[in-house]
Amino acid sequence: MxxxxxxxxxxxxxxxxxxxxxxxxxxxxxxxxxxxxxxxxxxxxxxxxxxxxxxxxxxxxxxxxxxxxxxxxxxxxxxxxxxxxxxxxxxxxxxxxxxxxxxxxxxxxxxxxxxxxxxxxxxxxxxxxxxxxxxxxxxxxxxxxxxxxxxxxxxxxxxxxxxxxxxxxxxxxxxADERAWALPLSEDDLEGLPDFLVSAARAAGREKGAEGPVITLSRSLITPFLQFSPRRDLRELAWRAYVARGANGGATDNRKIAAEILSLRAERAALLGYDSFAAYKLETEMAGTPQAVRDLLMAVWTPARAQAQADAAVLERMMHEDGINGDLEPWDWHYYAARRRQAEHDLDEATLKPYLQLDRMIEASFACANRLFGLEFTPLNLPLYHPDARAWDVTRNGQHVAVFIGDYFARGSKRSGAWCSAMQSQAKWPQVRHPIVINVCNFAKGDPALLSYDDARTLFHEFGHALHQMLSDVTYPSISGTSVARDFVELPSQLYEHWLEVPEVLAEFATHAETGQPMPRDMLDRLLGAATFDMGFQTVEYVASALVDLAFHEGTPPADPMAMQAEVLAELGMPRAIAMRHATPHFAHVFSGDGYSSGYYSYMWSEVMDADAFAAFEEAGSAFDPERARALETFILSAGGSRDPAELYTAFRGRLPGVEALLKGRGLAA
CATH class of the missing domain: 1.10.1370.40 (Neurolysin; domain 3)
Structure with a gap:
C-alpha cells in the first residue's frame, strides 16, 4: 500500500x-x-x-x-x-x-x-x-x-x-480532564448570561452530545461565565473545576509526574556540570542567569501586587453591597471586575463582543500585515485536517511567500490554549522552501463567532508568531523563523498585539455583527482607555506562575511540588482572591516539554522589548511608519536565529530597553 x-x-x-x-x-x-x-x-x-x-x-x-x-x-x-x-x-x-x-x-x-x-x-x-x-x-x-x-x-x-x-x-x-468535565445549565441557570455566551454554551453542548447548553473547561467559555453568571455557587463549581485540571486523583493526576520531571531535569543539569536546571536552561537565553530573571519579575511584582490589593478592596466592597459577607474569593473576581469596568468605563462585554467578530479580526490582522510588510492573503480551497481549519496563500508583489492555516474554534479533540507552529519552515538549503504556518486557537463557536477583547489580542499574538515564520529569510532550517532564544521568541507576537489597539484599525474592522456599523467613537475611546483595567490581577497571576516555575528549577527539586508552590506564594504574599494563571498540575508550558521550563518569565522579558519597540513607531509618528516597518522586518522578523538576539534588537532600536516602558504600558508606573 x-x-x-x-x-x-x-x-x-x-x-x-x-x-x-x-x-x-x-x-x-x-x-x-x-x-x-x-x-x-x-x-x-x-x-x-x-x-x-x-x-x-x-x-x-x-x-x-x-x-x-x-x-x-x-x-x-x-x-x-x-x-x-x-x-x-x-x-x-x-x-x-x-x-x-x-x-x-x-x-x-x-x-x-x-x-x-x-x-x-x-x-x-x-x-x-x-x-x-x-x-x-x-x-x-x-x-x-x-x-x-x-x-x-x-x-x-x-x-x-x-x-x-x-x-x-x-x-x-x-x-482528558478537560474533555471529561462539563457543567450542564438549565434554562434558569442562563439568567443573566448574555446572548453570545448562551449561544456558545449551546454550541458546546451540541459538540458534546448534550441535550442543552453546557460550560466546558475551554477558557473562552469559563472566563465569560465567571464574568456574567450571578450564580455564585455555579461560578465556584466552574472555577474549582478549571483550577483542578490535572489534580483530580486517579490515572490523570499530574502531581507525581511533575515531581518526577523536576527531579530528572535537575539530574540532567548536574550531569552537565550545572548547579541547577535553571542555570543550565538560562545560559543560552537573553536573561542569562536565574538572578536576572528574578530581578525583572520582582521589579514588576511589587507594584502589581499593590495594585491588585487595592483593586481587591474595591471588589470586596461591591460584593458586600450585594449582601454577600466574607472575603472576596477567586470565583468572585471576574464577576465584580466586569461590573466595575461597566461602572467606571461604561464597557460591557455583551455590548462590546458583537463588534469583535472573528472574521473581521482575522481581516484586521491581515490588513495590518499588508500595510506594514506588503503581504496579501488569498483564501485557498484545499483539503485540511479538520473542517474548522482554513488556509490562505500569502503573497508579496505577486510572489508566493507562505501558506497560512488558521484553526480557531475550541473542540474536545483540541488541547487547550493557543499556539503557532510551522508545518514547513523557511529555508534555502539544500533548496528553497516556503513556510507553511498554522495558528491554532480555542475560541467559542457562534453564528457569527464573536471574540472578547482578550480573544482578539490572542489572535493578533499568534499571528505575530506566524509573521516571524512567514517573513523568515535565512539559509539554514535550524535558525529559521521562531528558532530563537525563548525570551526573544515572544517579541514579535507580543509586539503585534499593539496593532489591535491602534484606533484606526478598530475603527475600520470593529463592526457590529448585526448592523455592520463601526464601533462608536466613544466606545472605542472607552475601550482603549480601559486598556490597563484590572492589570494588577493579570500581572499578579502571571508573575506568580513565572516565579513558581523559577523556584522549581533553581535549587534542589521539590519532592512535593504543590508544597513548594504554596511556600513560594506565601512568601510573595499572593492575594487570596487571585490564583496562579497556571497551577502546577496544569502548567503545560513547563511540564509538557522543556520549551518554557525555567522560561515562563520569557513573556515578561519579551514584553520589556515589545513595549519599547512599539514606542519606536510612536516616536516616528505612525503605527505604520514604513521605515520602522522595514527595520522590524530586516532585524527581527526575517533574521530568525541568524544573530544574537541582543544584537538584533540593538540593530532595530539602537539600544537595549529598560523595564520602564513595560511598567508604563501596564499602568503600573509610579
Missing part, C-alpha cells in the same frame, strides 16, 4: 495531502522515516572525507526530511484533533524520538567532526550565518551531553527518554 506520508508531495504548495492520510499510515511511515534519518546520520558520521561545513553541518541541516514530513502532519493533528488512536501513537513515538535524538548527540564520530570544525572555525572562511549555525550546532551537542561517556552517557539517554514519556503523559492527562 502506498503511504502518502512517505510520498513526494505534488500537492499545491507542497501541503500535506490530508484527504489521503489515515491514522494507519502514521506508524509505518514513522518507522521508515526514522530508519532513513538514522542512515543519513550514520553516513555523515562515517564519511571518509575530512569534515567541512557542507558535508557535516550542511548535511545535518538537510537530513531528516522524511521524518520532518511525517511528524509535521502527526503533531498537527495530535494537538489540534486528537483521538485515542493518535494519543496512543504519541505515547509510542515520544520515547523513540527522544532516544533517537540522544543517539545523534551521543554519536562520538559525529561529534568529533563537529568539534573538529569548531576548533578550526577561524580558518574555514565561513559566512556570518554559517558561523552562527556552527556555533549553535556545537553548543547543542555539548549541552545535550555529547561529551559524556560511559555510565553518564547512558544515564543521560535514559533521562531524555523518560522525560519524553512524562511530558506526553502530562499533556494527555490534562486533555
Amino acid at each position: 502506498t503511504n502518502p506520508l512517505l510520498d513526494t508531495w505534488t500537492t499545491p504548495f507542497g501541503l500535506a495531502p490530508f484527504d489521503r492520510v489515515e491514522d494507519a499510515h502514521f506508524a509505518p511511515a514513522f518507522d521508515a522515516a526514522l530508519d532513513a534519518h538514522k542512515s543519513e546520520i550514520d553516513a555523515i558520521a562515517t564519511n571518509p572525507d575530512a569534515a567541512d561545513f557542507d558535508n557535516t553541518i550542511g548535511a545535518l541541516e538537510s537530513a531528516g526530511k522524511a521524518l520532518d514530513q511525517v511528524l509535521s502532519v502527526f503533531y498537527t493533528v495530535a494537538g489540534a484533533d486528537s483521538t485515542p488512536a493518535r494519543e496512543e501513537l504519541q505515547r509510542a513515538f515520544s520515547p523513540r524520538l527522544a532516544a533517537h535524538s540522544a543517539e545523534i548527540t551521543a554519536n562520538k564520530a559525529l561529534f568529533a567532526r563537529v568539534a573538529d570544525l569548531w576548533a578550526r572555525r577561524d580558518a574555514l572562511d565561513l559566512s556570518a550565518e554559517q558561523q552562527r549555525v556552527l556555533m549553535l550546532t556545537h553548543r547543542g551537542f555539548v549541552r545535550s551531553g555529547a561529551a559524556l561517556t560511559g555510565a553518564e552517557d547512558a544515564r543521560m539517554a535514559a533521562i531524555k527518554s523518560r522525560l519524553a514519556v512524562l511530558g506526553t503523559q502530562f499533556t494527555q492527562n490534562l486533555l
